[in-house]
Amino acid sequence: MNRIDKTFKDNKNILNVYLTAGYPNLNDTVEIVQELAKNGVDMVEIGMPFSDPLADGPTIQNSSQIAIKNGITLAIIFNQIQEIRKTVNIPIILMGYYNQILQFGSDAFFEKSKAVGVDGFIIPDLSLDIYEKEHQQKVEELELDMIFLITPQTSDQRIKLIDSKSSGFLYVVSSFAITGSKSSIHQSQIDYFKRINNLKLNNPKLIGFGISDKKTFDTACIHAEGAIIGSAFIKALQQSKNIKQTVKEFINSVKSGESSVTSTDNS
């Protein structure tokens, strides 16, 4: 059983935290992930900064631009993950855009990912049919997970199709939105989560986009196996003077609601 499957089997209310590699400083990635793991985060999603991230809101865009200026590259990210794997055993998911992977060479990218200890991928602009045609075999051969998104506009039929091609978990986009757009969860979203649950899918689900604090995290956990927090954490890092302390306070605030860190996420 791979790390992602094991995490879903062993844990409840999965907290997956997104960070941008190379942000705020080029070499902060390793420490941030180590601290996230120490503070009980169940898995991490490491963003590979891209110049034109279509699905991301201003907060993550901005962090990506800074990381690129800091000099981040895929080679550096792989080194950082190798370093992280010396002490950290929670699942690591790479999130990025298809062009980066094409330029690296897709097979080389998946192989290198496997070698350094990556468990899965989220590539928003990789379509299901291209994945099937060109990459599914390789990804499955390496026993890696490809995680696809579903949205409020995805039809039941298509959700089932996506479920059948996905492994690891399904990324349930909470609303019509780019990352970091909303700060509360509305009834229409809850209806949508219920609709998904009624489909009895094979994969577990994590809810993402607009999850920013204890309240939204708890709501998400009622309707799915857990949730993904991105922009709110990047905002905390923006103001951080001390990574250890920022991570600790942020995760505490999400898990117990106790912290001085404000984690509203209206970008």
Next chain:
Amino acid sequence: MNFKVNEQGFYGDFGGAFIPEMLYHNVNELKENYLQIIESDDFQTEFKDLLKEYVGRPTPLYFAKRLSEKYNTNIFLKREDLNHTGAHKINNTIGQILLAKRMNKKRIIAETGAGQHGVATATVCALMNLECIIYMGEVDIKRQAPNVARMKMLGAEVRAATSGSKTLKDATNEAIRDWIANPVDTYYLIGSVVGPHPYPDMVARFQSIISEEMKSQLIEKTGRNYPDKVIACVGGGSNAAGAFYHYLDNDKVELIAVEADGLGVKTDKTAATTQVGSEGIIHGSKTLLMQNSEGQITEPHSISAGLDYPGVGPLHAHLFKSGRGSFIGATDKEALTAAYQLTKLEGIIPALESSHALAALNKIELKQTENIVINLSGRGDKDMETYIGEMSNL
């Protein structure tokens, strides 16, 4: 060789729809419906009527006598600059707004570089009484001020794109993000033959009126329905796609695409995608684009905002790779020189974009017996500040 899009939305190796799941429903809805709608009699009647009565088509195919004498050949200018709003862009916005209406969309968004597509979109939104939001790079807002004012007067909201290079690429990113956030009532009215399938094909069809008219006009003027060469500038490539469209399969016609070299292809201040770019994904399409070894899209440069884009549409990538099209470039300076020359010889002030196509006359072999069509994609009103500023440097 096939130059029409295939079932999967590809031109050879290029095209397709590389989009986040958030856009799947909308793009798929468009893909399923666009052909049926735009090929219907009802649509075609309304489209052709508006092009005639509102846009002022057909545009003249003007024999440029003095320019022809200068180059010792026969040069015709396809006068897209005489369209309502001053460029070819309105051919496409008329088509897409009629489509948006038939799809019951209430809110129109668009990106713009030079502001020509923004103005053409704001215009048709005023005409159809639809809400209009235009994304424009902060840099372009400064260098195309008259068009920003026009869009506002037409009732559009102009939103500044402040990310990345703050030009056309970033305005396009922002428009796509808006569409992701507002998928139900919003129609994304793309301004060139770029973006995910079916946009490149759809925009090319709407612009194909350019070469459709050329055919009958050439018969009248030369006795033959095709020229020896068609020359057009390429930003995303919509005016070129329209000017080439009905000649794609006619090998007797040389198709010459002119990109913006900026300060030169050997510098890093260029927008000559086919010369310095490589294959990859931009704005949902597999095509040629300017990028570094990490796949980060690089910032283009051109004096002309409409050509300041780090990609070309997938049709053009295919024309380039297959050799069907000849791709050449003109620098900022060469375009300016060509603009002043046309103005003096013919009394026509061209858009800076179109000036790149005119500059090609100095770079290609021309025969006395040949008929050349240059697609004069737009007029120079929006560029007067640049032209006046550069006049002292001549």
